[in-house]
Amino acid sequence: AQKVTQAQTEISxxxxxxxxxxxxxxxxxxxxxxxxYKQPPSGELVFLIRRNSFDEQNEISGRYSxxxxxxxxxxxxxxxxxxxxxxxxxxCALSGPFNSGNTPLVFGKGTRLSVIA
Amino acid sequence: EADIYQTxxxxxxxxxxxxxxxxxQTMGHDKMYWYQQDPGMELHLxxxxxxxxxxxxxxxxxxxxxxxxxxxxxxxxxESARPSHTSQYLCASSEEGDGYTFxxxxxLTVV
Numbered sequence: 001a002q003k004v005t006q007a008q009t010e011i012s013x014x015x016x017x018x019x020x021x022x023x024x025x026x027x028x029x030x031x032x033x034x035x036x037y038k039q040p041p042s043g044e045l046v047f048l049i050r051r052n053s054f055d056e057q058n059e060i061s062g063r064y065s066x067x068x069x070x071x072x073x074x075x076x077x078x079x080x081x082x083x084x085x086x087x088x089x090x091x092c093a094l095s096g097p098f099n100s101g102n103t104p105l106v107f108g109k110g111t112r113l114s115v116i117a
Numbered sequence: 118e119a120d121i122y123q124t125x126x127x128x129x130x131x132x133x134x135x136x137x138x139x140x141x142q143t144m145g146h147d148k149m150y151w152y153q154q155d156p157g158m159e160l161h162l163x164x165x166x167x168x169x170x171x172x173x174x175x176x177x178x179x180x181x182x183x184x185x186x187x188x189x190x191x192x193x194x195x196e197s198a199r200p201s202h203t204s205q206y207l208c209a210s211s212e213e214g215d216g217y218t219f220x221x222x223x224x225l226t227v228v
Binding site: 095 | 148213
């Protein structure tokens with residue numbers, strides 16, 4: 001069975017601080033995808049990133065960066081120099097295996113990030 | 118522009134009423150999903166479909182039902198709404214290589 005754990009339920013930071021959101025996953029599949037989504041107060045899910053299980057390279061996109069480590073089954077997300085607009089709920093998710101096509105996403109419980117001005 | 122649409126965006130309804138939440142996508146994706154999000158944030162898969170005339174129940178037991186008569190349309194129906202059904206409902210579609218696309222959601226309140 002697949003499982004995603006986001007141990008941090010809520011985080012508060014002051015603007016310009018760096019913050020890391022943790023994600024640990026469990027799967028028996030050898031091939032899988034990992035995702036991060038942002039959910040602002042308006043409620044829609046905004047796609048941030050998808051990584052496949054073969055690609056452990058870290059990714060950077062502006063102030064966002066992701067650290068994927070298969071050895072610890074983690075896919076952590078860091079926001080550098082946080083801004084008030086980053087305040088949202090962030091979800092980590094998992095799908096797989098590849099040969100099943102897109103299977104339903106399994107989500108973590110989410111981390112609510114509050115950035116205070 | 119290819120997209121996924123959910124209507125209504127907000128709905129307040131009395132207990133016992135029958136409601137249908139609409140979800141349509143213009144991308145021709147075979148796979149579609151419904152997630153229920155409780156006020157505590159957690160997202161639960163309640164239904165999914167891998168194509169026309171194919172529907173499956175998700176991980177969370179739900180009193181709702183779905184149908185998939187056309188590729189682009191995946192409505193969710195509650196025969197008799199109850200306050201425990203108060204949630205946000207998110208519809209999504211996917212195709213291998215395209216990833217997952219989510220609608221804006223329907224916030225349902227049953228009073």
